Amino acid sequence: MSRIASRLAQSVRQAKNDPPDPRTGRKATTPAGEPADAAGSVVTRQAPTREAPSPAPMPARRVWPD
Amino acid sequence: MTATVFSIANQKGGSGKTTLAMNLAAGLSGRGRTLVVDADPQGSAVQWSGMAPERRPFPVPVIALGDNLASEIQRFRRDYDFIVVDCPPSLETERTNKAMLASDRVLVPVLPSPVDLWASMRLARAIEQIRPIRPGLEACLVVNQLEPRSALSRAMQEALAEFEIPALASPIRRRAVYRNVAIEGRSVFCLGRQGDAAKAEIAAIIEEITGP
Numbered sequence A: 001m002s003r004i005a006s007r008l009a010q011s012v013r014q015a016k017n018d019p020p021d022p023r024t025g026r027k028a029t030t031p032a033g034e035p036a037d038a039a040g041s042v043v044t045r046q047a048p049t050r051e052a053p054s055p056a057p058m059p060a061r062r063v064w065p066d
Numbered sequence B: 001m002t003a004t005v006f007s008i009a010n011q012k013g014g015s016g017k018t019t020l021a022m023n024l025a026a027g028l029s030g031r032g033r034t035l036v037v038d039a040d041p042q043g044s045a046v047q048w049s050g051m052a053p054e055r056r057p058f059p060v061p062v063i064a065l066g067d068n069l070a071s072e073i074q075r076f077r078r079d080y081d082f083i084v085v086d087c088p089p090s091l092e093t094e095r096t097n098k099a100m101l102a103s104d105r106v107l108v109p110v111l112p113s114p115v116d117l118w119a120s121m122r123l124a125r126a127i128e129q130i131r132p133i134r135p136g137l138e139a140c141l142v143v144n145q146l147e148p149r150s151a152l153s154r155a156m157q158e159a160l161a162e163f164e165i166p167a168l169a170s171p172i173r174r175r176a177v178y179r180n181v182a183i184e185g186r187s188v189f190c191l192g193r194q195g196d197a198a199k200a201e202i203a204a205i206i207e208e209i210t211g212p
Ligand SMILES: Nc1ncnc2c1ncn2[C@@H]1O[C@H](COP(=O)(O)OP(=O)(O)OP(=O)(O)O)[C@@H](O)[C@H]1O
Pocket: B012, B013, B014, B015, B016, B017, B018, B019, B020, B040, B042, B044, B087, B088, B089, B144, B145, B146, B172, B173, B174, B175, B176, B178, B179, B182
């Protein structure tokens, strides 16, 4: 089996064994298998975030001629 | 006469339900009286057939049914050999469930993509849940938009084996003709040689689902 085939099959198996709650859509475990917190939200490891640069002001543009 | 009813269902949007429903129905019309039931409030099947010019109507009548679809399908069973139900992309409304309960067989088109496969698992589960109240209900996956040269398409076999419901041996490939026929209110069966490959794959599906 190719690597992509086994990963795809494994992901489907995971979707089957750990279905989201039909009402809330929440999963009981994270993709990595860690339990979700008490509120049911999945706590995932996050990459450290960098401060996003503030967006440059958009020049006002008239789309339609008057 | 009592019709065989096929529901084309997947709560995942854009998996090819309407495309399969319309081409399947056109193919089935060569074998017996066929009706398409548009159970989707989007009305895509009705719109598709409405694109046909008056002088060359879509070969199968298409009717839109709402929440009373179960009893209506029951009524139509007497007048047709085949009824094809195009379901909405939702499990939240009762319609998909009602359509499946009124069916002999559910066909679930799935795209060869991880996100589509994960989402389709929900429908497979819903089918398992209604089996006790609808014994004998058959269900199968139909791979749609297969691209034989893509690695993901080739990886489908193993992934499909994880589903509780089997997959048909005949897939539908990704082909421009499936998009083009909709705009003219036709099916691939109305095309000349350019439709041959598509015709052959829909015919193969019909063979599989009507066979013994
Ligand atoms: N085998 C195919 N080859 C090429 N295009 C396809 C094929 N099957 C479907 N399509 C295109 O993919 C899109 C989605 O297909 P379709 O509308 O049949 O899906 P659907 O499941 O009915 O969508 P919805 O969930 O919105 O009802 C359409 O643009 C359709 O023309």
